[in-house]
Amino acid sequence: MKDQLSLLQTLSVETDSKIVMLVLDGIGGIPHPDTGLTELETAATPNLDALAAISICGMSDPVMPGITPGSAPGHLGLFGYDPLEYYIGRGVLEALGIDFELRDGDVAARGNFCTLDENGIIVDRRAGRISTGKSTALAEQLCGIDVEGVEVIVKAVKDHRIIVVFRGEGLTDKITDSDPQRVGFRPQTVERLAVDGSKMAEAANQFIEKALHVLKNHHPANGLVLRGFSQKPDLPGFSEIYKLKACAIASYPMYRGLAKVVGMDIIRTGQTVQDEIQSLVENYRKYNYFFVHYKPTDATGEDGKFERKVAMIEELDRVIPQIQALGPDVLVVTGDHSTPAVMKGHSWHSVPVMICGAFCRPDNVNSFNERACLYGGLGHLTASQIMPVAMANAMKLEKYGA
Amino acid sequence: MKDQLSLLQTLSVETDSKIVMLVLDGIGGIPHPDTGLTELETAATPNLDALAAISICGMSDPVMPGITPGSAPGHLGLFGYDPLEYYIGRGVLEALGIDFELRDGDVAARGNFCTLDENGIIVDRRAGRISTGKSTALAEQLCGIDVEGVEVIVKAVKDHRIIVVFRGEGLTDKITDSDPQRVGFRPQTVERLAVDGSKMAEAANQFIEKALHVLKNHHPANGLVLRGFSQKPDLPGFSEIYKLKACAIASYPMYRGLAKVVGMDIIRTGQTVQDEIQSLVENYRKYNYFFVHYKPTDATGEDGKFERKVAMIEELDRVIPQIQALGPDVLVVTGDHSTPAVMKGHSWHSVPVMICGAFCRPDNVNSFNERACLYGGLGHLTASQIMPVAMANAMKLEKYGA
Structure with a gap:
């Protein structure tokens, strides 16, 4: 049993517990030269920080150290697929x-x-x-x-x-x-x-x-x-691997496409994060896995707008309580890669991740940013290892071996 | 695209940016029983510490946890080759x-x-x-x-x-x-x-x-x-993989041999670290990757001379500003393995590593030693992952995937 997806398919069980995976696109940054602080470190994020305090935190490498991913490998990793094994072309x-x-x-x-x-x-x-x-x-x-x-x-x-x-x-x-x-x-x-x-x-x-x-x-x-x-790749189905009823809520077309290619249902939503949250609320009873995609952190990073990216982080922070109010068994917050405003593009830097759930074993991290999460209980992991941990926290994985 | 070297060969681009990789042979140590401090922790290293403060730091496993490497696997790892896949005999x-x-x-x-x-x-x-x-x-x-x-x-x-x-x-x-x-x-x-x-x-x-x-x-x-x-191994060429014009500056024959086997140019140099620095300065315009090897930290460790190894670390520390003065885009400082003086030989212990560059994303580490670097932004990585990160920091790797 060498392949991670086969292992997970063998161990996964269908349960009612719900996982929300909130992907803040391009969330990771590097310090602004004037302040020495990254976008996340600059932003006022009381809700993300409070969540970090009750979560297990860590740093995620989207593909492997040093590799800057495009959006497809970045998301395939988050869905648990090894992005070096599975490849999706831009046209598709x-x-x-x-x-x-x-x-x-x-x-x-x-x-x-x-x-x-x-x-x-x-x-x-x-x-x-x-x-x-x-x-x-x-x-x-x-x-x-x-x-x-x-x-x-x-x-x-x-x-x-x-x-x-x-x-x-x-x-x-x-x-x-x-x-x-x-x-x-x-x-x-x-x-x-x-x-x-x-x-x-x-x-x-x-x-x-x-x-x-x-x-x-x-x-x-x-x-x-x-x-x-x-051409359309032949990927093992997300729902079959994890035995999840999975849906995607994303205002931007490409991310809906990525979710569709692994077989998630696509929820119609609007252009704002409030639209996305409303779609989440409306569909909350129908699914038990929700991929919620937040684009503005990447878009502002790509444009090199440091302060604007900070504002977009703060906007996102304000909706966190609405997600928590739904009471998901597991809430994952992370990004698909870093998009430092200073670099105006995707980068190789590792990405903060936090996983909150009743059994997550919180660490000492109580703020959600690149430096704080270095000291988290997850340590450094590869993005494709986040899904197994989320599944475990949702009590959706059986014991391996006797 | 599963093999790391193939991936890097696909993504690497030729640029003018320069990488200096300074390898302090056997740099890692374990605490002296009288003081509880390692050789690096004992040494006065103001320059290495100042460099750590502006670098991303971490700990490197030469091969994998628990494995004590010889010089060849130790260096193959630093050059980005998986030392479990590629093997060079001592005679060669x-x-x-x-x-x-x-x-x-x-x-x-x-x-x-x-x-x-x-x-x-x-x-x-x-x-x-x-x-x-x-x-x-x-x-x-x-x-x-x-x-x-x-x-x-x-x-x-x-x-x-x-x-x-x-x-x-x-x-x-x-x-x-x-x-x-x-x-x-x-x-x-x-x-x-x-x-x-x-x-x-x-x-x-x-x-x-x-x-x-x-x-x-x-x-x-x-x-x-x-x-x-x-017999001579058939290794993929370093310059072909990374599109670098690479040279080696090493006073001790075996390390020149290691560099030669991956295809680096060998620069004639003398026996002292000052000779090596002078060779670096003289050849700085001609190359864009420099492997600079410092042997005394290993030799003194092998001889069990704790204080002598401390002195050799301090000698090395004094030349750091001369390297920085050249203004390399990326400066990597690490070792090929640990050689604790207390053990009089190579050991399996992980090795401090720091990578300095304009986009490195510094962490909270401000001294270069085994305990401080544990909290660095690189976390624990495998030595063969250092080259990809160095290449990324030198802006020599394109994005992977759409």
Whole structure:
């Protein structure tokens, strides 16, 4: 019994106890140079701190020390899947996030409308962040593009972001991106990465060529780049492993997509954390595992807005009592990775985690931040070890061995 | 992507940022019975302590808890190679350390001149630590020994230490040592450990027999023992994995050998730490990774000289500002293993580590020793995880996954 998921599937039992996993996206930070304090250390978080005092705390490495995860590996780890073993492509994620029903064999790509200069060089990778409405109109035009032997479906995601799905026989995701991921370069020709990749690469290039023709008078959205060509992965089901009735509450599409790919039910919710809490309250009786995703901590970190991230942490802190009022048997609070405002992006730094429950064995930690949680009872663990501990605390795991 | 080195090779990018990894050999200790303080805790180390205050600190297990490493696994771990997966024999190490060009198929052994009594029993495993000059003269005599079908090359290393290289068709390193590694025993007959080991075992025994005849009137060097028969391992290249221009600065041959086996350039240097620092300064522009090895902390620990080891730590402490003055983007200070003076040898104890860089996320640790670093932000990690964290801090690793 070497594989963690197999072990958990063997040991897990169905019970009524409820687990709430609150994921504060990109919560970890590094100190502001002026104060020497991180975002969490700067924020006034009386509720998170009070929760830490009755929780077992620790630090979580999303993948392994030194590795900066994207959102998919960050969340797969939190769901208990080894992110080095299971991989989800960006295209699939985005497609699932807008409730697009990917079929087996479909190849999905994440697309950006972009701005090209007169020489075809990318000058803005986001086409001035055009509106979702504009994107939707353009996507509809691109949907009509005729590619030999392949159906191509284009859908707007948000702002300049779209997905392009290729449907047909004999497609594969073993091809390169057209997106060079920086300005000053042309969109690249898609190339096959495997012997059976020719049909797919040709379809992608044919689509892109025709799309550029359609877009040429739509400045600033006069270009298109594709990346993360991927097919739906075959992941062991979350509900089967843990014997949970699991749902996801997330205002941002990609995180709903991630939950869907492991088989969670998706709860419709609004854009604010209050909307999310209301969805949690309304659905609380129907499920016994709730993945609640809070995006603003990551978004403000990505934007390099230290004070804004602090404010978003404080906003989140204010809803903690509402979650506690539901009386979950186990409440987990952590993040999928760090997004230090100082670095304006995801980072490798470990992430505070706390697990509260009747049997959690609290430690001496009574504030929820990067330095305090270093002294917690969980020590340093890998994100994929959080689910087993949460399950144990919910009395959902039987004894291993005689 | 499950293998750490493959993952790092995929994620690593070439940049100008520079990493200095300062390895204090055998730095970890255990408390002196009179004071209750370890060597590091006893030493006055204002510079290391000031560095700890701005670093992220932790404790490193060279291989895994409880395992006492030799120098090779200790360093392979620091270079990011799993020492349980990759193995370097002692003979190969010593050969590489004296710039001996091993060919594929060569089998190298580490030899000691030793002193035998009239019954052929070893009474001094180091032949009174005879001079390198005397060793060189004896090695030249042994070089002429005729072994059937095999060329034998003997080279002095330092003091009583030599290497013996067997060159010919069909040789293997799957044989036992002749060195019993303690006094009071005779040199042992070499035996094969695999079915194809007969030719090699016979060649080794034939050589030893003839060598003893040559040496018999050279008391105290009237005997010879061989150990660590080994062939050049096929390791993935350090520079290829990390995309670094890497060099090694080490006054002691074996550590140059270790660096060479992973493909680092070897910088000529002198015997003192000041020589090493000067080599670092002189070559600082040419490379972006520097392995700097400090031997005296291990040598004094091996000799059981507690106060001397403390003095060597203090000597090292005084050069830290010279390294900092170069402004490396990332400065790592750690050891390859512990060598507690009280134990007069390598031990399994975890080793303090600190990583300093603009994005390191300092913790509350402000002194560099075994007890203080327990509370560091790195927690407990395995030595092979230090390189990924150093690479991340140098902004040399891309994000993993979408």
